[in-house]
Amino acid sequence: MSPTFLILAFATLLSAAAAMSLRNLVHCALSLVVTFAGLAALYLQLHAQFVGFAQVLVYVGAVAILIVFAILLTRSGDTPNQAVLAPGWMAGIIISAVVFAALGWAVLSSGALVASTPEVPEVTVKNIGDALMTKYILPLEVVGVLLTAAMIGAVIIAMKDERPDAK
Numbered sequence: 001m002s003p004t005f006l007i008l009a010f011a012t013l014l015s016a017a018a019a020m021s022l023r024n025l026v027h028c029a030l031s032l033v034v035t036f037a038g039l040a041a042l043y044l045q046l047h048a049q050f051v052g053f054a055q056v057l058v059y060v061g062a063v064a065i066l067i068v069f070a071i072l073l074t075r076s077g078d079t080p081n082q083a084v085l086a087p088g089w090m091a092g093i094i095i096s097a098v099v100f101a102a103l104g105w106a107v108l109s110s111g112a113l114v115a116s117t118p119e120v121p122e123v124t125v126k127n128i129g130d131a132l133m134t135k136y137i138l139p140l141e142v143v144g145v146l147l148t149a150a151m152i153g154a155v156i157i158a159m160k161d162e163r164p165d166a167k
Helices: 003-021 025-045 049-074 089-110 125-133 137-158
Strands: none
Touching: 003 025, 025 049, 049 137, 125 137
16 A cells, blocks of 8 residues: 555545534535545546546536535524434444454455456446447436436425415
């Protein structure tokens, strides 16, 4: 692991922890943007250029902006005075550590790390585009319809009900 990878991973984990623990929703959303950008930087550092740029375009450019707009359109302006962590947070950390240790033990004892990896074919943006427009056209269209329905639903939820009072 290179020092760049470690720094990016630490910054990404720190911003993810901030996104789930801050009280102000706008601060949480901005921390989430930093997390998305950190993931994109990790993809680019691992030579997965297409995934990295898709991460920037989709998550940093679209999803994060949509989250910020949704918060700004629907928030009441009050920061909750409740505790940030649920009462059983320590049990959650212990269970997570046990599950992580079990998964790590299973991966390390499986021998998958010592097996030779097959030759990875070169993936280019042209190949991905050709596959999306020929072999995977139906799933692409279904995802497009689903995202459009989700966007229309979000707009309807965010709209204010401005009916005149019927007296």
